[in-house]
Structures are given as structure tokens and as C-alpha cells.
Amino acid sequence: MVETLAVYRRLIGARIRSQYQYRASFALFSVGQFLTTFVDFLALLVVFTHVRQLAGWSVWQVAFLYGLSGVAFSLADVFVSQVEYLPDHVKGGTFDHFLVRPRGALFQLCAEEFELRRLGKLVEGGLVLALACGRVGVHWTAARIIVTAVSAMSGAVIFGSVWVVGAACNFWLIDAREVVNSFTYGGNFLTQYPLPIYGVVLRRILAFVVPLAFVSFFPALYVLGKHDPFTSLGFVRFLSPLVAGATLVVARLAWNAGVRHYRSTGS
Amino acid sequence: MYWEVAKRGFRRYSTYRAATVAGVVTNSVFAFIRAYILIAIFRQRAHIGGFDVRDALTYTFVSQGFLMPMAMFGWYDIEQRVRTGDIVSDLYRPVDFQGYWFALDGGRALYQAMARGVPPVLVGAVFFSLRAPPVAALPVFAVSCVLGLAVSFALRFLTNLLSFWIIDVRGPAQVLVMVELFLGGVVLPIALFPRTLEVLARALPFASIAQLPLEVYLGKHPGVDALTTLAVQAAWAAALLLAGRAVLGAVMRKLAVQGG
Numbered sequence: 001m002v003e004t005l006a007v008y009r010r011l012i013g014a015r016i017r018s019q020y021q022y023r024a025s026f027a028l029f030s031v032g033q034f035l036t037t038f039v040d041f042l043a044l045l046v047v048f049t050h051v052r053q054l055a056g057w058s059v060w061q062v063a064f065l066y067g068l069s070g071v072a073f074s075l076a077d078v079f080v081s082q083v084e085y086l087p088d089h090v091k092g093g094t095f096d097h098f099l100v101r102p103r104g105a106l107f108q109l110c111a112e113e114f115e116l117r118r119l120g121k122l123v124e125g126g127l128v129l130a131l132a133c134g135r136v137g138v139h140w141t142a143a144r145i146i147v148t149a150v151s152a153m154s155g156a157v158i159f160g161s162v163w164v165v166g167a168a169c170n171f172w173l174i175d176a177r178e179v180v181n182s183f184t185y186g187g188n189f190l191t192q193y194p195l196p197i198y199g200v201v202l203r204r205i206l207a208f209v210v211p212l213a214f215v216s217f218f219p220a221l222y223v224l225g226k227h228d229p230f231t232s233l234g235f236v237r238f239l240s241p242l243v244a245g246a247t248l249v250v251a252r253l254a255w256n257a258g259v260r261h262y263r264s265t266g267s
Numbered sequence: 268m269y270w271e272v273a274k275r276g277f278r279r280y281s282t283y284r285a286a287t288v289a290g291v292v293t294n295s296v297f298a299f300i301r302a303y304i305l306i307a308i309f310r311q312r313a314h315i316g317g318f319d320v321r322d323a324l325t326y327t328f329v330s331q332g333f334l335m336p337m338a339m340f341g342w343y344d345i346e347q348r349v350r351t352g353d354i355v356s357d358l359y360r361p362v363d364f365q366g367y368w369f370a371l372d373g374g375r376a377l378y379q380a381m382a383r384g385v386p387p388v389l390v391g392a393v394f395f396s397l398r399a400p401p402v403a404a405l406p407v408f409a410v411s412c413v414l415g416l417a418v419s420f421a422l423r424f425l426t427n428l429l430s431f432w433i434i435d436v437r438g439p440a441q442v443l444v445m446v447e448l449f450l451g452g453v454v455l456p457i458a459l460f461p462r463t464l465e466v467l468a469r470a471l472p473f474a475s476i477a478q479l480p481l482e483v484y485l486g487k488h489p490g491v492d493a494l495t496t497l498a499v500q501a502a503w504a505a506a507l508l509l510a511g512r513a514v515l516g517a518v519m520r521k522l523a524v525q526g527g
Contacts, residue, residue, distance in 0.1 A: 028438025035445035043455045047304065050459065051311045054304075178289035182296035190300050197307040202299070 007103060011111035019116055026117060033120030037070055040192060041128055055196040061224050062193060063132035068148065069191040069216040070125025072155025073184075077121055080160035081184070082113035083167035087177055090170060096264050106164065106255055136224055144223050147238070151219035154244035155191075158215055159184060161244075161251035168251075171258035183210055191216045196229050203230075211247065214240040268362065269370035276374025281382070290335065291386040298331040298387055302395060316458035316465070322485050325398040326456050328391030329484055332384035333477040336376045336412075337419045339453060341444045344368075345427035346436050358519070365424065365511055372420050380412070401486040407493045411480040414500035418475040421507030422447070428511070431518045452478035472503040 019026055044066060048059040057065075086109060089095040098105040129152075138144065166180030187210070195203055195217045206213040207230075221228050222237040302324050309320035318326070334340065345368060348354040358364060391397055400408060426443055430436045448454055451473035457465055468474055479496050482488055488496045 022435060024433075025435035025438050028442060029435075032438055032441030032445065035442060039445055039449040039454050042449060046455055046460060046464075047308055049461055050315055051308055054307050173285070176285060176289045178286060178293045182293045186293065186296045186300065189297065193300075193304055193307075198300075198303045202303075 004103065004107070008107070008111055011108075012114040015112075015114045016116050029117040030120035033117055034124045037074075037121050037124050037188075040189065041066060041124075044192065055194045056226075057194045058136075060132050060135040060137075061220070061226075063128055064136050064224060065194060065216045065220050066192040067125055067127075067129025067132045068152060068220060069155065069188055071122065071129055071152045072215050073159050073188040073191075074118065074122035074125050075152070075156035076159035076163060076184075078114075078118045079156075080110060080163050081118070082110045082115075083163050084177065084180070085109065085113045086167045087170045090262070093264070095262070099259075105259060138224060147219055148223055151214075151216070151240045154219075154240035155215035157244035158211060158240075158247050159187065161247035162187065162210060162212075164251040165254045168254040168258035171261050183212075187212045187215070211243045214243040269366060272367055272370040273374035273377070276371040277378045278374075280375050280378045287382045290383055291390075294331040294334060294383065294387045295328075295390040298328045298391055299394075301327045301331075302391070316456075316460075317487065318456060318458050321396060321398050323456065323459075324391065324395045325485060326481055328388050328395075328397060329481055330453050330456075330477055331387045332380075333415075333481070334453065335383035336380040337416060337476050338372075338376075338423060339419070339444065339448060339451070339476070341437075341440050342372075342423045343427065343437065343440070344371075345424070346430040346440075349427070349430040358522070364515060365508070368424065369417075369420055372423075373416065376416050398485060400484045401489075404483055404486050404489070404493070407488070407497065408480060408483045410497055411483045411500060414497060414504050415476045415480045417504035418472055418500060418507060421504060421511050422472065424511045425507065425514060428514050428518060431521065447473045447476065450474070451476050452481070456481075472507060475500040475503045 041063075044062060045059070047054070048062075052058070054062060083106070086095070089098070089109070095105070098108045101108060133140070133148070162183050163180070166177075166183060169176060169180070190198070190206070191212050195206065195213055198206070203213075218228075218237045219240050220226070228234075228237065305323040305327060306320060308315070309323060313319060315323075345354070348357060357367070360367065388397070422443070426436060426440045429439065433439075450457075450468045450471055452458075452468065457468045457474060457478050460468060468478075479488075479500055483493065483496060
């Protein structure tokens with residue numbers, strides 16, 4: 001484990017050094033990443049110039065959802081989203097390189113395509129979350145702080161798992177990569193708003209199939225002290241870490257099945 | 268000649284069927300999420316900026332259909348050829364460089380309008396009650412879309428030409444993409460913006476790409492108003508295409524100096 005981490009540090013260290021050579025380009029890319037999600041926050045603020053509340057949530061309560069989802073998503077974006085490049089490696093035949101080296105293929109893929117500029121998104125999400133935490137008007141007990149931090153991590157694991165499952169599908173279906181965007185980028189967008197605004201079918205999918213409701217909505221119910229409109233089971237709002245663990249298991253199984261199914265081009 | 272080039276652009280993109288279906292699914296999912304947010308707003312306010320909930324929903328699904336035909340997520344075809352050096356052979360061809368790329372882009376846009384533009388609207392119409400465009404507005408809408416493409420192409424042409432001066436244009440291009448998506452009314456209709464922001468958005472060329480054609484589609488510009496709208500778009504298209512030609516001239520001089 002320690003040794004694997006050392007390898008990881010070296011690999012991404014090399015990536016960061018090479019990307020940092022073009023400083024102006026790197027800076028503008030980071031700004032671009034920052035803006036990618038910042039426009040959604042601007043849209044959120046514009047929405048609240050027309051209404052005081054959305055499904056009973058105030059602007060800063062929704063901003064809290066936005067920030068929590070943003071931090072979770074961008075952590076996954078920084079460390080795991082590189083699996084999106086899998087189809088390129090499968091088509092180009094370079095996936096075989098990963099299989100003959102003495103580390104896991106998933107680990108190598110994530111290290112090889114690491115891009116520091118994605119941090120721009122994390123900075124944006126973090127700033128909005130910090131701003132929202134100061135403005136939602138709750139008393140910040142240790143429990144609330146811990147639940148916020150733990151759900152950011154759980155959310156990152158959930159998003160990361162969705163990314164890996166989506167990428168694993170590419171072992172069977174080439175060219176379907178854009179569907180995965182519905183669940184990752186789409187999931188990020190969706191979890192910025194309170195669940196009750198969505199239709200009932202979409203809500204069930206989000207609670208039980210692709211459990212994105214546990215990224216921001218359920219933990220936020222606890223942190224902001226809100227009433228749960230769907231269930232009287234109080235423990236649901238603390239389930240995020242368990243759900244994250246379950247998605248991790250599913251992602252692992254999907255990835256392993258994909259790698260087993262993979263047959264090289266044979267040339 | 269330009270017709271042949273356009274046909275090539277059309278065919279190049281029509282080869283990826285699975286990717287097209289995947290893309291339609293994604294555009295529709297995003298439209299759904301936006302639709303629910305808008306429904307939640309309009310449940311509390313019946314009218315905002317001349318839009319009712321049906322206008323807003325129609326706007327959302329049609330605007331998702333604009334993303335790919337208008338290449339609103341970025342387009343780097345010329346930049347790639349500059350980076351590899353292949354651009355030299357493009358510049359030597361006995362055709363107008365800007366005209367050649369515009370024809371190619373027109374073919375691409377026509378294919379994507381059919382494959383990626385129409386389906387999200389049909390999906391939306393299955394689940395929500397969308398507004399059909401007034402029949403009288405359809406010819407104006409068609410012209411408005413072509414002018415919108417001209418503005419979109421002219422802006423992309425300019426950013427791509429920047430690659431003759433700076434190594435990596437993708438950073439600045441991405442910044443432009445986000446500004447375009449927001450001020451162009453794709454993230455949220457400009458009609459919902461606060462007054463000053465709306466005035467700013469309407470004073471910029473980005474509104475000509477999607478917002479104005481979409482307003483025509485919704486029948487917001489009847490009669491003479493339609494001609495004014497088209498005139499605004501045409502003015503931006505002409506100005507930006509000419510700017511592209513001017514920059515292209517500078518590129519040619521620069522290359523000649525370097526002995527290329």
C-alpha cells in the first residue's frame with residue numbers, strides 16, 4: 001500500500017511537472033475549469049432573483065447542496081475521471097501496456113491521465129460550500145462539521161464509482177462514453193438542487209439505482225436541520241458512507257468483469 | 268465546389284451512429300434536469316420576462332438541440348491542423364480558406380441538426396407539453412439558424428487562428444465556451460436574467476447563436492420584429508467573418524515572413 005502510494009506520487013508528480021511547463025496555458029485552463037461549474041452557480045443565483053424558496057429551500061441552503069455536490073464531484077474529477085480515456089486506450093491498443101505492468105490497470109490509468117488543472121473545479125466548489133456554510137444560519141456543532149466532511153468524501157466515492165462503472169461498460173460497448181456523462185456531469189448538476197423538485201421516477205432512480213441522492217440531499221437534511229419529505233426513517237440521512245461503500249464494491253466488480261472480458265486486438 | 272466540401276463534412280460526422288444515440292440521451296437528460304428546475308420556478312411565478320412555463324420548457328429542449336449543431340462545447344479542427352503543421356497544405360489550396368472551412372462546418376452542422384438537434388425536442392414533447400413554432404415563423408427560424416451558425420463559426424474561426432500565436436488555445440477557448448454558454452442563454456434563458464445582465468447579454472454576439480433563433484421559434488418576434496432580429500444576427504455574422512479575414516491576412520503575412 002505504502003509502496004503503491006509512492007509509485008502514485010512519482011507518476012502524478014511527473015505529470016504535474018510536464019503540465020506546469022506551459023504556465024499561461026495551465027492558468028487559463030484552470031480558469032476554464034473554474035468557470036465550467038461557476039456558470040451553474042450564477043444560474044442558481046439568477047433563479048433566486050425570481051423566487052424566495054425552491055421546494056422550501058432558501059438560496060443558501062441550495063448553495064450548500066451545490067457546494068457539497070461540487071466538492072464531491074470535483075474530488076472524483078481530479079482523481080478518477082481519467083477512466084473516461086479508457087476507450088482511447090482500448091481502441092489504440094495501449095491498454096495492453098497497463099496489463100503487463102506490475103500495478104492495477106485502473107490505478108495506472110488514473111495516474112497516467114492525471115490533470116492538475118481540474119483542481120479549478122474543486123476550488124470553485126469549495127468556495128461556494130464555505131460561503132454557504134457561513135450563510136445558512138445553522139449552529140456549527142462538531143457533528144454537523146463531521147457529517148459535512150464525511151459526506152463530501154462519500155459523495156466523491158459515489159461519483160468515482162459511477163465513473164468507473166461507466167468506463168467499464170466500454171469494454172463491451174465502444175462509443176457509448178457520452179451516456180456516462182449523463183450520470184457524472186449530469187449527476188453533479190442534478191444534485192445541486194433539492195430532490196423534491198424532480199419527478200417521482202427520477203427520484204426513485206436517484207435513491208435506489210444510481211444513488212446520487214446520498215451525495216448532497218440526504219446529508220444536507222441533517223446538517224441544515226430540515227424535515228425529510230420522503231421518509232420518516234431518521235437514519236437515512238446518515239447512510240451516505242454505507243452507500244458509498246456499496247457503490248465501491250459494485251464498481252470493483254464491474255471493472256474486474258470488464259478487464260476479464262477484454263481481449264486485445266490481437267495484432 | 269463548396270457544396271462538395273459541405274457534403275464531405277456531413278458524411279464525416281454521419282459515420283458515428285452509436286455515439287450519436289449516446290449524445291442524444293445525454294442532451295435529453297440535461298434538458299430534463301433543467302426542465303424540472305424551471306417548473307419549480309414557474310410554479311411560483313406564472314410569467315417571467317415574457318416567458319411562461321411552456322415557453323421555458325420548449326426553450327430548454329430546443330436549446331439542448333442547439334449545442335452540437337452550433338458546436339457550443341468547442342471546436343478545434345483548424346487548431347489541430349496548425350499544431351501538426353498540416354495547415355500549410357490547406358493554405359496552398361486554390362480555394363478561399365475561410366470559405367472552405369465554413370462549407371465544411373455547414374455540412375457538419377446540417378448533419379448534427381438532424382441527428383442531435385431534433386431528437387431531444389421529440390423526447391421532450393413526449394414527456395412535457397411543448398409549444399410548436401408558429402408556421403409563419405418557420406422560414407424566419409431557418410434563416411435565423413443559418414445566421415446563428417455563421418456567428419458561431421466566425422467566433423470559432425477567430426479563436427482557432429489564435430493558435431498561430433499561442434501554443435495552446437484550448438484554455439482561452441474553454442473560457443470563451445463558458446461565456447458563450449452563459450451569456451448565449453443556454454444555461455438559463457436570457458429572458459430570466461436580471462435587467463442589466465440581460466441588456467449586456469443582448470448587446471453581445473453570443474445571443475445571436477442560440478437565444479435569438481430560439482425566440483423566433485417561440486414566436487416572440489412576429490412581423491417586422493423578425494426582420495430586425497435577422498438584421499442583428501446578419502450584422503454580427505458579417506462583422507465577425509470580416510474580422511476573421513483580417514486576422515487570416517495577418518497570419519499569411521506572418522507565415523510569409525518566416526519563409527513558410
